[in-house]
Amino acid sequence: MGPVRLMKVFITRRIPAEGRAALARASDCEVEQWDSDEPIPYKDLERGLTGAHGLLCLLSDCVDKKLLDTAGANLKVISTLSVGVDHLALDEIKKRCLIHSGIRVGYTPDVLTDATAELAVSLLLTTCRRLPEAIEEVKNGGWTSWKPLWLCGYGLKESTVGIIGLGRIGQAIARRLKPFGVQRFLYTGRQPKPKEAAEFQAEFVTTSQLAAESDFIIVSCSLTPATKGLCNSAFFQQMKKTAVFVNISRGEVVNQDDLYQALTSSQIAAAGLDVTTPEPLPTNHPLLTLKNCVILPHIGSATYGTRNTMSLLAANNLLAGLRGEPMPSEFKL
Numbered sequence: 001m002g003p004v005r006l007m008k009v010f011i012t013r014r015i016p017a018e019g020r021a022a023l024a025r026a027s028d029c030e031v032e033q034w035d036s037d038e039p040i041p042y043k044d045l046e047r048g049l050t051g052a053h054g055l056l057c058l059l060s061d062c063v064d065k066k067l068l069d070t071a072g073a074n075l076k077v078i079s080t081l082s083v084g085v086d087h088l089a090l091d092e093i094k095k096r097c098l099i100h101s102g103i104r105v106g107y108t109p110d111v112l113t114d115a116t117a118e119l120a121v122s123l124l125l126t127t128c129r130r131l132p133e134a135i136e137e138v139k140n141g142g143w144t145s146w147k148p149l150w151l152c153g154y155g156l157k158e159s160t161v162g163i164i165g166l167g168r169i170g171q172a173i174a175r176r177l178k179p180f181g182v183q184r185f186l187y188t189g190r191q192p193k194p195k196e197a198a199e200f201q202a203e204f205v206t207t208s209q210l211a212a213e214s215d216f217i218i219v220s221c222s223l224t225p226a227t228k229g230l231c232n233s234a235f236f237q238q239m240k241k242t243a244v245f246v247n248i249s250r251g252e253v254v255n256q257d258d259l260y261q262a263l264t265s266s267q268i269a270a271a272g273l274d275v276t277t278p279e280p281l282p283t284n285h286p287l288l289t290l291k292n293c294v295i296l297p298h299i300g301s302a303t304y305g306t307r308n309t310m311s312l313l314a315a316n317n318l319l320a321g322l323r324g325e326p327m328p329s330e331f332k333l
């Protein structure tokens, strides 16, 4: 028997234990990992990917045409530790499917839905009840007495909530917000989803109507050419002055300069962002100077359990793809 030819797998970062262990057990793979919590420099990524059969990457790794060219014809699977796939040059990947035998893409939907929805609700409440400002006042001596008009915010009871993208995560957010006494749910998207919307009696509306009628707006759509820059000055101008805007999707759905303008001119009440452009947001960014803007460092899925499960799913996607088996979560190109 000749020597077994191992498939080369490259992992772009340290990943949680379960995924790492699954790959370590794969006797048909030779696994190389960028053994750091910090991003891999582009040159090292190019080197690691050269001749690789499988790539396990993160949403912060931009897998572009140049990188795909570097990888070469061996590359069979890209498995991303994320539900979003906007960092992958999907058109280029599709083209290669026509030329070579094909590149399959794995991703991690479903397993992060609950954690991300929890974070969205946390961010919404943190923003609309002004928690960071309140915490700061306790620390800096601003808390001098209980004051009837001090640090008031907006409550969810009898409100209208607008959800941009009633997908898995959008629905999970609505499900969690309903018991707060929300009166009406509105949503936008590519097309109406009557079956899913029925649970919340959610109404499919235009983006303008959603902007104009919502007290709280949550962006939970994926980033596509159709959603890029969707929340711009025209959008913010249509919003109520008392409305709160939350984005847990991708920074690029929002025009950040327009958001800054809307927040500083009291066009809208407040914003909570778990995602920005760029990431990380530079510490001198103007949005960080605003009391009515709460910014988190893209932690939607960041629970220990969820990240572990994501890593295992990403590893299993990769291995199944390499072995020509059905992937647990394959992204349909």
Ligand code: GLV
Pocket: 059, 081, 082, 083, 084, 085, 112, 249, 300, 301
């Ligand atoms: C997080 O943003 C993800 O895409 O998993």
